[in-house]
Amino acid sequence: MDDMDFPTPDVEIESVTPDELKGRIDADEEVTLLDARMESDYEEWRIDGENVESVNVPYFEFLEDEIDDDVLARIPDDREVTVLCAKGGASEFVAGALKERGYDVNHLEDGMNGWARIYERVEVERYDGAGTLYQYQRPSSGCLGYFVVDDGEAAVIDPLRAFTDRYLNDAEELGVELTYAIDTHIHADHISGVRALDAVGVEGVIPEASVDRGVTYADEMTLAEDGDEFQVGSATIETVYTPGHTSGMTSYLIDDSLLATGDGLFVESVARPDLEEGDDGAPEAAAQLYESLQERVLTLPEDTLIGGAHFSDAAEPAADGTYTAPIGQLVEKMDALTMDEDEFVELILSDMPPRPANYEDIIPTNLGQQEADDEEAFELELGPNNCAASQDSLAGD
Secondary structure: OOOOOOOOOOOOOOEEOHHHHHHHHHOOOOEEEEEOOOHHHHHHOOOOOOOEEEEEOOHHHHOOOOOOHHHHHOOOOOOOEEEEOOOOHHHHHHHHHHHOOOOOEEEEOOHHHHHOOOOEEEEOOOOOOOOEEEEEEEOOOOEEEEEEEEOOEEEEEOOEHHHHHHHHHHHHHHOOEEEEEEOOOOOOOOOEOHHHHHOOOOEEEEEHHHHHHOOOOHHHOEEEOOOOEEEEOOEEEEEEEOOOOOOOOEEEEEOOOEEEEEOOEOOOOEEOOOOOOHHHHHHHHHHHHHHHHHHHHOOOOOOOEEEEOEOOOOOOOOOOOOOOEEHHHHHHHEHHHOOOHHHHHHHHOOOOOOOOOOHHHHHHHHHOOOOOOHHHHHHHOOOOOOOEOOOOOOEOO
16 A cells, blocks of 8 residues: 555654554554555554454545545544554545544654564563563564562563564563573474574573474574573573474463463453464364463462463453463453363364464464565564463453
8 A cells, every 4th residue: 555656645644653652552542544554455454452443444545636525524523533544645645635624634754564563572580480571462463471689680472573673672671681582383384583682692592392393593593392490680480381283282370470371361361263374273272282381380389370372362461561361360250261172172173263364374484494684574463362272261250
């Protein structure tokens, strides 16, 4: 859409940065959005929220001098409207056309691409291990990562390639050396940052169990096996093998306080089991996931925090703003965690969302079997993560 050359509006259009828009949404301000992307793009991925009203009218409806009255009738004229598109070009044009007709409008700078560059670091206040633990949050895709800091050292778990510089800058800001970049598994929804960080001197760590999927760079990485430990100052990160989402899925217990579960368990759902072997292999993987949860995760103390690699629109943040929850709370609220194996398998195979966009390119890129430059990598991972087994929350009230 934004590859087109749109004429510059004859009226001045104010822009809103993605961070400013996110701040308004977080402050519970009422926000009205006009999304000018194609309907298919809008249906796949958009900005949502309880205080967000979103209307989809594709940009081509505004290309004629005489805009159809039915189109204009769909756009609120009694409040401020923020127009957005993919990269910011079409939205400025559409906002200009509306402002000339008396609408109170602005447009989102850099569009959904700019929205995808928001990356927030939030302290996990209930973490009671050594040092300080932060959760990285990418609201556009629901990607989560973890940054543990203690005694001059740091480690990042599930880093994103698009934010390689961010981790290094955060380490410098906090006065620590980033010593480890650790992946929980071969991701299907985003391009991993482990190799990019390893290339600049951070020790890259991937699960040994993931190598058999065809990882081409295993000799360059440290391979984490079940029970292996990594020291970050006085904090210990213990490797806990938890297959199911993938055959190599591995969790990391951060100083006996938080289990970074990757895509094994989320605060609102459990992993989908079909991204490695497809529909045919999903039942076996689901049974494996059940075993991992019952024998490796739920056997930990009930006050151990769970922190997944993703959150969905159905997830509720904790009081500290992080998507974390104690095991005991999840067992109490999520029936899937107390079912027998057959019920569990049937449940998680029954309501899986569409697979992540571009997963057939993202997986081989993360395996090192194909290449993508930084811009291509960023474009591949735009959209929702869809790594949970359910479209709605499995955690009841």
